[in-house]
Amino acid sequence: MIQPARAIGWASHLPDEVVTNDDLERTLDTTDAWIRERTGISERRVGGHPPSMAVTAACEAMAVAGCEASTLDLILVATSTTDQHLPAAASRVHDALGANCGAFDINAACSGFVYALVTAYGFLATGMKRVLVVGSDAMSRIVDWQDRGTAILFGDGAGALVLEAGGDGGLVTYDMGTDSASRHILYCDVGSKLQMEGREVFKVAVRSVVDSIQRALKAAEMDAGDIDVFVPHQANYRIVEAVCSRLGIPCEKSVNTLAHTGNTSAGSIPVAIAHALERGRIHDGDTVLLAGFGAGMSWGSAIVRWSA
Ligand code: ACO
Secondary structure (H helix, E strand, C coil): CCEEEEEEEEECCCCEEEHHHHHHHHHHHCCHHHHHHHHCCCEEEEEHHHHHHHHHHHHHHHHHHHCCCCCCCCEECCCCCCCCCCCHHHHHHHHHHCCCCEEEEEEEHHHHHHHHHHHHHHHCCCCEEEEEECCCCCCCCCCCCCHHHCCCCCCEEEEEEEEEEEEEEEEEEEEEEEEEHHHHECCCCCCCCCEEEEEHHHHHHHHHHHHHHHHHHHHHCCCCCHHCCEEEEECCCCHHHHHHHHHHCHHHHHCCHHHCCCEHHHHHHHHHHHHHHCCCCCCCCCEEECCCCCCEEEEEEEEEEEEC
């Protein structure tokens, strides 16, 4: 175990406005059947504001944790779509909670939550007691709604996790990496819209996630059979199926919120964790595998022994 810690609070938040595949059929040269077959997505939420979604998820996670904001040692927000160059979105969460600790953002695109989580465990290892980790993105702000190659995939959402040092579980191992030579296949310039070579991203995603998980499993001296719950980044169900099949993880062990959220970037994994916890799919003692990938091209895997 790299760092013992338990999750004492969690929550997710999605904006109210729903855009279904049928809605997109009216404005794009696409069909509901094509989108569902190629991605697994039926609808997504839009109209989100990244710092506000982060605040809502953070406040709910703190309410679940039942602790005062003054007891937090650090606030981390993973986001790449926030509305100000500075200050960080984490500063708004800090203000809304009335916290008195440090607060900063992490931008690793869709890998952001895994990077923030590993960072949180690192700070807990240096002596911090409680860290709030949030992932929040509003991809609807940077998607070109006239581009059928990207508009069908993305949505808005946020999730939060409060970690406390100690307990029987925690971070078992992790793997992070970046294929920076491939950063041109997925990017968004400031003030512009998201550009993506979908087929290339698909291939890099499957390869990097599979390799990353294999490295994390090896470092933990585990194999795929030891994984109880798999929480993948929610980008495309075909990517999840390909990763599961290459690793020998039954797809039923994966958590999938994608059909109703689309890809919410840094929001995707914490939204999926909250979804799984609310449905009793993650239990104390479970070995939970988290795996993210995104622009960079970045990837990150974490194996966590769950303790709440
Ligand atoms: N509706 C209907 N037809 C479409 C659409 C659409 N929305 N998009 C493409 N097509 C057509 C293409 O024009 C092509 O037609 P053709 O055969 O006549 O040339 C055909 O469908 C197949 O196109 P492909 O691009 O090969 O489709 P593919 O199966 O690869 O699916 C997709 C495209 C869904 C984008 C897929 O490549 C994908 O999911 N890639 C990964 C994207 C991803 O995960 N991005 C997020 C990364 S995380 C982050 O950091 C943000």
